[in-house]
Amino acid sequence: MIGKNERLIRLALEEDIGPGDVTTDTLIEPDRVERATIVAKESFVLAGLELAQEVFRSLDSAMSFDTSSHDGDSIESGDEILKVTGKLHALLTGERTALNFLQRLSGIATFTRKFVDRTRGAGVRITDTRKTTPGWRKLEKYAVRMGGARNHRFGLYDGILIKDNHIKACGGITEAVERVRKNQGQFLRIEVEVTDLKEVEEALKSGVDIIMLDNMDINGIKRSIGFIGDRALVEVSGGVSLDSVAELAATGVDIISIGALTHSARAVDISMRVME
Amino acid sequence: MIGKNERLIRLALEEDIGPGDVTTDTLIEPDRVERATIVAKESFVLAGLELAQEVFRSLDSAMSFDTSSHDGDSIESGDEILKVTGKLHALLTGERTALNFLQRLSGIATFTRKFVDRTRGAGVRITDTRKTTPGWRKLEKYAVRMGGARNHRFGLYDGILIKDNHIKACGGITEAVERVRKNQGQFLRIEVEVTDLKEVEEALKSGVDIIMLDNMDINGIKRSIGFIGDRALVEVSGGVSLDSVAELAATGVDIISIGALTHSARAVDISMRVME
Amino acid sequence: MIGKNERLIRLALEEDIGPGDVTTDTLIEPDRVERATIVAKESFVLAGLELAQEVFRSLDSAMSFDTSSHDGDSIESGDEILKVTGKLHALLTGERTALNFLQRLSGIATFTRKFVDRTRGAGVRITDTRKTTPGWRKLEKYAVRMGGARNHRFGLYDGILIKDNHIKACGGITEAVERVRKNQGQFLRIEVEVTDLKEVEEALKSGVDIIMLDNMDINGIKRSIGFIGDRALVEVSGGVSLDSVAELAATGVDIISIGALTHSARAVDISMRVME
Amino acid sequence: MIGKNERLIRLALEEDIGPGDVTTDTLIEPDRVERATIVAKESFVLAGLELAQEVFRSLDSAMSFDTSSHDGDSIESGDEILKVTGKLHALLTGERTALNFLQRLSGIATFTRKFVDRTRGAGVRITDTRKTTPGWRKLEKYAVRMGGARNHRFGLYDGILIKDNHIKACGGITEAVERVRKNQGQFLRIEVEVTDLKEVEEALKSGVDIIMLDNMDINGIKRSIGFIGDRALVEVSGGVSLDSVAELAATGVDIISIGALTHSARAVDISMRVME
């Protein structure tokens, strides 16, 4: 369940429709009812089906839907994803906005699925990051789950992650972790970002729960994991690509976080046809 | 000038910060002032500089900025794009949101610039489409302009474009154009989407101002342009890639519209360092 | 179809009801259901029927309506325009707001119809202007259409109109038109405002699509129209009254735009009676 | 002091500017500063001066203003009401919205002043009604005060007024007044609307503070006032015009409320010139 996304849908319809759809307003009788079909033009992993329905429903509350697909499904080119029956005016006016949501979220789910597939069986957790499109955090993290991966923090409020800039500002890992530990709520673990073995050692000594190896090369990662053992969870981050992810997973790392899942997925190709 | 984007910035900060930045709140003294530098990690075309500043300013109204870059500039890897001086707390809390705006808009400008460069001198107008990220229409169209291309319609309200679904619903190009002409405001031209030469002919006969050749192959496009001559502007749309755009431009077409500019650009790599 | 006007209806109900209707709250049982009738107290052209219903429905979602009237209809004094059945409390609390919408929009439609009637057969297009009540642009332009006239631009975004202040700021018509043409989107024509024959000539030479004769006397208008011929559309604007409109229309002008349609129409007299 | 009207100003600018002023964006350099002068094109009573400034300031926060006029002043045709210095782009983009506020509010103040002038010395209170433009209640009631008249209720929450529909629903004036008295807050008086002498008598007997004579002819009004004497305040309402108001005032009535002040005032003629 994606949940209510009224605010973003409203923003989207306002920016597209403005004071009116000058083409459709003229051409289409206000009360004419037709059926439209949303069709895949390539193969992909579906995400955003309910959101597309919300878009149409917000233009015609009597809109009805017929589908056998679910978010997370693998779709083949040519598949009919969703049939929508309602006012033709609303179908034509909402088409682009509904497709814009679908094509972007499915694009993220599809790109994510490729990373998941390449690391299947390795026991590693693939996650997103906070490198999401502003305003789309919840939606894009939902699409990542539909692709089969897991979510990292939702925001700055539900996870403690001490990064390079924090460490520099505090004067060292030890100082930073100590300060956090004193104020830490009972529900949160502590993660710290490190860049070399010396920092790994300092982080471990300070007793953190998770260590993020930031932009380390494969040898540094292997040495770090060997050194850490069971004393903390290990996360790898930075520049992970489809080419490198399998080798990374094989190191025994616990978590691989990948910004590209949300910031560099391309949209998939989907179209809508009326009266078919 | 991008203009006021308060609503989206507020949405972005709310979703990232929520009730508070649990790491920074603990580590950083509320009144400590420092300088941060935003640095390019690859070469790209810049877009979103003012927006990034708006993000920081909305967290600390006394934030000051120092930069010699402008949106639209070509940036080299390692360039310092912007120096920001203000509360360290605001710098660290706003970092990700500011970078998320910058990396996406610059990504679009950069991808756009490539299409523009490959068609330079051909006298063709490269434009975006309405395939934008919901909620980001204005921003993404701004980034396209920074990349050197032009904007197509902003929405359904500022351009008449009769598409395949409209034609099917009305029973033909002629009928659709006639209906539109009767209700057309004095300020708008009429464009119609066609898929073959027979439709080109019908569109011309109905007296439209612009003809969009949708997903035609290169031969169909050449024949259509020859047939149309000076009688209407010609736009080509559908599946245009960096590989095909130069050949398309050489056909003498007036406008090439490309959805990928906004829906499939990857983010560029930008980071922030404090106290340097 | 007026479309969703939730924001303005909400503003209107909030400002009228505030924390509660102190009279009705005391007098009327919360669940009592009655029927009310909205009655014309003079003859007029109807506009706003759906909006009035939206007002009542936003106070009682189970409100039902019975009417044989449509926006655009000519209403006679004494006609029962709408029967509304629902909670008496909602009927009495919503009465004034519903009537305030109806009386203003119908006032505009009625005033507009008079201009349209006096120019019937002359082949001229009567339009409104941007001189509308702030917050009411869409509604008032809808009422103008119900009165039988056409809409000019909706705003600054869907039509290029180079006015006197633009020309002065740019240093001349030619300079202004050239600058616009370079940046003009493919969908928009160019209109320029002129005040004498010399400017008409300059505008024509610069190749604009529409020429607006601003506050010219009838002789100037005739001479200008003769001079322009088929080379551009001609619009007349400024101080048009019911007395002058027929003579203006007879000049063969294409468009007459009239600010008074929206800024100086008086409200029509409508009342509501319960339990009849 | 009008107070903050951000919500309506924002609505107004959004509906006029939308995604951008296509004419001014192209023609005017973003940072060019000029002065504009707002000039009266007829004589009127001024209202809305601060609001017009708020409009310009919301487009350019550095805008500065120079004026010797105040709301409530009598303005002569040709008077320079306000000089505005700031970004030329903001001046041209905000011109219409600022003028739309000024022309409507000054129109109401001007029309109101005529009623006040015709009843000067009669000791009667001229007031508005709740027949205001939805969304504009506060502004229009402010303009009425600038015209020299007084405000009736602001809404349903700050005055008890038992109207015909309430009386019919309760089964009589006596029943309605009794019910209200039992629940009445300590701060509010009670007013009841009556249509003939018999109802006047019943209202008086029930002990109300104010009696509204609704749509009575002049003889009925005189008889009612004679009968009521000092036992209650008397208000006359319904169809009051400039022609009838002096005779009404001479009857010794305490309050005359006039819907036309706000629902049927015509806008006054005001324009803006740049660079003069």
Next chain:
Amino acid sequence: MIGKNERLIRLALEEDIGPGDVTTDTLIEPDRVERATIVAKESFVLAGLELAQEVFRSLDSAMSFDTSSHDGDSIESGDEILKVTGKLHALLTGERTALNFLQRLSGIATFTRKFVDRTRGAGVRITDTRKTTPGWRKLEKYAVRMGGARNHRFGLYDGILIKDNHIKACGGITEAVERVRKNQGQFLRIEVEVTDLKEVEEALKSGVDIIMLDNMDINGIKRSIGFIGDRALVEVSGGVSLDSVAELAATGVDIISIGALTHSARAVDISMRVME
């Protein structure tokens, strides 16, 4: 009827749920339907029943309710106040917010009822003040009514109350009352706050409708009431407690206003059990 409280409910759900209920999202199947029972854990006066239902309904629009209780009822410990049937996910996610509304409003109604009970028969009106929780004015004043007391002003707009700071700023009671009288709307009475007999006398002479004795001791109150007689309504305010209220009521005062009703009521104990 409390009316629509969407804005506060939305604020409440947003602050509690944020991006998701991490416990319930994992544990509960999205479509599973169950019944929950809201149970009193102590005896109290009920207020907020509809509001609690609005909370659940805003999470699951198909939620159904079964209750024989009404706001204002005396509830015994162990009573089942409300049965709610709907999605188990919505029940568990909405539980705390629904209970938070119920426990606070019922707390106020319960505390209020005690004051009302101790003054029953004395002919005095017990009222609240404006010392309410910001954002909760309407709700808390509703709960006060459910407790059996009456409402004082809703805000600064629906009652004229000249307080100590106003008097000091104007230079005296007489000056203040005169200024108010000149501008007073026809619907509002005037109340003035006094602190000793000399001010009582001055207030009476100025002709006010209501006199508030602020923080006077019992003897001062008695003397003031004797002196005022029928010439004005008398209100007592300041530091009224359950211990002192009966003696105060016996003085013959008309109104006793008590800030503690809303600012110092403790919440009552209510819990929710699922599947019982």
Next chain:
Amino acid sequence: MIGKNERLIRLALEEDIGPGDVTTDTLIEPDRVERATIVAKESFVLAGLELAQEVFRSLDSAMSFDTSSHDGDSIESGDEILKVTGKLHALLTGERTALNFLQRLSGIATFTRKFVDRTRGAGVRITDTRKTTPGWRKLEKYAVRMGGARNHRFGLYDGILIKDNHIKACGGITEAVERVRKNQGQFLRIEVEVTDLKEVEEALKSGVDIIMLDNMDINGIKRSIGFIGDRALVEVSGGVSLDSVAELAATGVDIISIGALTHSARAVDISMRVME
């Protein structure tokens, strides 16, 4: 730092001022500047000082402040907490809202401080719960920190707490914990609520991080703590009072969470005097 609370302040000012302060608008010259002093009428712990300033500033942006107090300070009766200089109109209109924020938040800080004082030295963490006033979550949790205690979860999103209803719905502690563990983000620990020793044992075996003893008697609590030892953190919740808290703390429990801190604190007495 409380942060921006614009939304709640705006709600509060809207509900109190509505269309205008009818007393102050009449009595006070719009531009008159004075100084007001906020004074403690009893001793308490201060919270909300910045918020009170935000209230005044939102009515007069030029308001200036003078104070030597800080949130968290112990205030004595008679202390001058804050001097505010600005428009007298804004001072009088904002007084009640500013005090309403201060008196409630300081009430919570004061009540919290008592619990903290009684457990000082016991090494126990006193926390609030989610039993807060809807819309006030962040503010009330801030006041709790000013009182010297710590915050529990902010909402349902930043802590996993498996409660009785979850356990019942899942069929047991073991099943619930297993299901959560499978989906748990890397940043969150798991807490489970238990009511007897048998459940303590089951919870421990399932490997949870924190065990909440819900409404257990003191003997049950002691036995549970002895049994758990170092294997998990122990939290006690339910019906904790000032009388019982010291004995509870002495058991060696890690965390005591207390709903009364936020739902049953009484407001402290604070007033404002102008021109002193």
